[in-house]
Amino acid sequence: MSNIYIPHKARIASIKQETADIKSFQFELLDPEVRKNFKWKSGQFLILSVFGVGEATFTFANPQTRSEYVECSIKKTGLVTEALHDLEVGDIVAIRGPYGNWFPFEKFKGQNLLFVGGGIGIAAIRSPIEYSLDTRNDFKDITILYGGRSPLDICYFDKFDEWQGKKANLVLTADKGSEGWKHKVGFVPAVLKEMKPSRDNCTVITCGPPIMIKFVLKELTDLGFAPEQIVTTLEMKMKCGLGKCGRCNIQQLYVCKDGPVFDYAEIKKLPDEF
Numbered sequence: 001m002s003n004i005y006i007p008h009k010a011r012i013a014s015i016k017q018e019t020a021d022i023k024s025f026q027f028e029l030l031d032p033e034v035r036k037n038f039k040w041k042s043g044q045f046l047i048l049s050v051f052g053v054g055e056a057t058f059t060f061a062n063p064q065t066r067s068e069y070v071e072c073s074i075k076k077t078g079l080v081t082e083a084l085h086d087l088e089v090g091d092i093v094a095i096r097g098p099y100g101n102w103f104p105f106e107k108f109k110g111q112n113l114l115f116v117g118g119g120i121g122i123a124a125i126r127s128p129i130e131y132s133l134d135t136r137n138d139f140k141d142i143t144i145l146y147g148g149r150s151p152l153d154i155c156y157f158d159k160f161d162e163w164q165g166k167k168a169n170l171v172l173t174a175d176k177g178s179e180g181w182k183h184k185v186g187f188v189p190a191v192l193k194e195m196k197p198s199r200d201n202c203t204v205i206t207c208g209p210p211i212m213i214k215f216v217l218k219e220l221t222d223l224g225f226a227p228e229q230i231v232t233t234l235e236m237k238m239k240c241g242l243g244k245c246g247r248c249n250i251q252q253l254y255v256c257k258d259g260p261v262f263d264y265a266e267i268k269k270l271p272d273e274f
């Protein structure tokens, strides 16, 4: 394990423009010893520093089974993310982590998996999607429902062939279609309702904007899914990532330490705004 208290320098090895405001970065940790020992699991997150600007929290977009680089898909929303979008290949940042808990894949073995993602939330479920595809024999059917505001807001087009080649059923939707868009048109929860997934032996992993999650949870509940069958990751403002500063505290929980992965049964015990 690497020392989670120490930021490690990393070089930007590649940058891919996914959409107008999302870029995917590959970071290479500079110290070979740190690189070797820097291990994470799907669902965990890191804290990234842009020198002279500040720190921000990002999920590992790639799974432990594809760990040559640290990969993050980052949406431009404010100070640090704008500075990151201005960086170039070869520039140096710092990374500390990994932090938080992870998706309990041991519990999901032998099950059907349904991934439901929206917007930048797809970054948080790309890692468990690819982990489940890399350990494909452990699972039954794998279905991915992913939506964006428009076809131009969909990330990871370059990964879809590989995902489908590993026998994932991929359903794409855009809130508003456009010429040439051959997939679904409509909000993610509406498409989910149309798909009518069976709750039998199925775990749902979902991440997206709060409004999407709210209606996805409603549809799944209407379809008979139990709260324990639905897993998501919570996004809170974070500072230390280590359970020390209290920034991400909800009641007895620290999202950075006890989460960010929670099942819906746990989330239902929290105040309504979560």
Ligand SMILES: Cc1cc2nc3c(=O)[nH]c(=O)nc-3n(C[C@H](O)[C@H](O)[C@H](O)COP(=O)(O)OP(=O)(O)OC[C@H]3O[C@@H](n4cnc5c(N)ncnc54)[C@H](O)[C@@H]3O)c2cc1C
Pocket: 045, 054, 055, 056, 057, 058, 059, 060, 072, 073, 074, 075, 076, 077, 078, 079, 080, 081, 082, 120, 123, 124, 234, 235, 236, 237, 238, 260
């Ligand atoms: C566990 C975790 C994983 C994350 N993974 C990713 C990821 O993979 N890709 C990605 O693009 N983003 C991710 N985020 C969100 C990301 O941390 C924020 O967008 C980022 O911190 C914004 O930093 P900034 O300095 O650019 O914006 P700021 O200048 O700090 O703020 C810009 C605006 O965004 C709001 N904001 C900042 N952080 C958050 C937040 N966490 N939730 C809601 N609103 C916020 C601010 O209130 C403000 O309105 C994750 C957050 C968490 C907690």
Ligand code: FES
Pocket: 237, 238, 239, 240, 241, 242, 243, 244, 245, 246, 247, 248, 249, 254, 255, 256, 257
């Ligand atoms: S971010 Fe500091 S306690 Fe969670």
